[in-house]
Amino acid sequence: MQQAVLRHFPEVQAVYRFKHRDEGVFFTRRCFNLFVESVKRASPKLPIYLPNDTRNSYAQLISYPDFHELTISLDERDWLAGACPFFSPEYLDYLSSYRFKPSQVKATFNAKPGDDNLGRIEIEARGPWVETILWEVPLMACLSEIYFTTVDTDWSYDGQVEQAYEKAKTFLGADCMFSEFGTRRRRSFHAQDLVVSTLVRASKELAEKGKFMGTSNVHLAWKHQVLPIGTIAHEWYMAIGALKGYEHVNGVALDIWENVYPNSLLLALTDTFSTEAFYKDFVSDKARAERWKGLRQDSGDPMIYAPRAKEIYESLGIDWREKTIIFSDSLNVEKVLKLRKQCEELGFKVTFGIGTSFTNDFHSTSSGGNQKSKALNMVIKLAEVDGKPCVKISDELTKTGLLSAVVTAFAVESYQWLQEDSADASAKLLSQVSQQLASFNFAEGFKNLTIQYPSANFSPDPNDVKINMLWILSLTFSLMSTFFAIAVQQWLRRIPLPEATDDHFSVAAAGSGGSRALPCWAAAITAIPKS
Template structure:
């Protein structure tokens, strides 16, 4: 770990693009809505040290120093024409408010030095929406410089380069989606730099399409990639109701982005529920550029999407299909092979943790994996109304149980096993 410890973001753009696109949509439709976000550590066996959380707390206190630079504003205006002057003006004036974040260390060891952490962000939705990604990235970096330190950066550039080469040679169009759970900013920077080098060195049908990280896209001259995330559907449903909620969410999005970034995420309330709503308006299916798969069986998704488009008289070759759930090189290559067999011509892969947090322990001589944190920060409520998620992975359902049951009954979903 020769790189300096820097858990706070380098730039206000050191976040995923879809946080900015959703922030603009929230500013347009819900500027006065109050929101709460909550952290979940999915691996209860992974404990944090008191030192780790104090480092994390210090980093969060420094977020207030960030602001959009003039150069970054010019770059956003040029590169992302879907951002309006009003939104860019808002973002230029935006400042993180650390008082919106509550961090609580809960000791469990006898000496009080190891424990769990509770994190909550609360305030106007248009403000708090930007906390999720940098909070997770900063916590991860704090953890791997304070608790799990049996690793180093040796061979990281070559490893990322080899992954990029393999994907390009296999004909995969792919992008970096690794900001939230990266090992560190330095690791992320090494990865993106190496992928850029691979894309320059290796000819072929495959290509690096960009990165979800707006700052690194700016730094390396890449396309910033991203549209919409689960929280948009979760928040809109809680505010507007769950009946035909996908239609309402997509329509509201389309009023902000009528001509661009129309790639719908399918699994907020299960893919079954999404397709039921989505296909109710064939004209909408025609207008939207494509779909993103983020949970469930990806190998069942491609064939299902093809059948759906063809049933509506739409050529599936003209629609984009983005895979983004727990991808590695092997899975992406196998999915690309399936897409080729299905005749799906516009397929892309958003690869996250496998790129930016793929390390081995030094003590094992590089034979054992140094596992990334398995964590999320989700929208918990809007205007005191609970927000839920019912994905195609039953282990990822989150939120108020009564609301989950209501939505399952509304869409005739199979009850979740206890």
């Protein structure tokens, strides 16, 4: 995406912010200090384990170079030009001269009440969008590796190679096309390197069906001589919405992207502002829908995605069997096999971008391998461009609370309209003082006879009051609707439903002959994407 930003938005300023979603998981102060050191100076020495290591023996200690010293070599540039022919010479020149600027990153440790050693971390990257766009992945990968070598150390690499090989064997045996997308939340660089090397080996040894497409980690793609794989991301739509407006934002984002990549990377991410909102723009331009090679699903219920995509292509008179769907949301072996079977039956080409399931699938050693050692549930999202807030809705019902957050932001801003502006108040006060000084005089007995000027009370504009009332009502209804939808979904999951048909929206009709048929309103809510 950096090339697209460089071409169309080179002057735009951006802010990225980190969020750790697990409220009950805390970082230690040592973990935080090592993270700050790794960003601001040289990376700290971290334990690197070879496959036969145990958690109690360090194989070696290494120190990575400073962030600001990282650059690509001439050999790497030549390889990148061949592997990614859609990169222009101008962009490769820019990338060769690019250097990380640690001063753009600010990190804060907020101690847990009652325990100064534990707390939560805030991270912010601020600067030109074309520069800060590259901070997200290394910051998350760095924090994850430090956390799992200093805080949660109840795990080992034992069985990781065998596990990755078995997954590859299953996917290849099911004729799946898949890529490794696990850099951001990987357990460590070593873990990801083990996985990619194992996937490459498995694809060579089990080459009858399926295909390992490549990895999103460009360095590992170069190291293991596989394709670097990437797609358009949410922040592209988010930034364009903030910069250009939200009317037809999906269509505008697709057009600008296609201007940069007219013959490649044309797989559209659909869920930034919900997939149904995306389809409204998508169906308005049949020629564009034909040019784009397919769609990417990244939130919501994946089992309703392909049937709905087929309906959209059919409504446009486009042969969906020529299109590709890529699934990339929290995939595991079971989910991949189900989606592969469904897409095969529907006629779609399908591929899978698998992340955490490859690079951070570990179990705790203290449980004898019976309990998961969970990955950090963290994200770094684009928060602002040129001072304008960025938003993302997605197809995940539990994430629709973001709408409430957005409304809250506007409500907080508009609430200030009900209060007198501090500059105006100061100006009035200074004016009153000036008038009193001008009227100052002495009479007999030197008594102060200054004139008293009444002060005017501030009163907000009636329109501002009405706007604030509407924002508060919007926030109230947003929270109520989200709560209601979640509550009903939880209730519906306890009711045995009739077996799904090819049409995932006809469950009520399918069950109408039985004694447990659902009312139409309940059937409608089953179509809401599940968390």
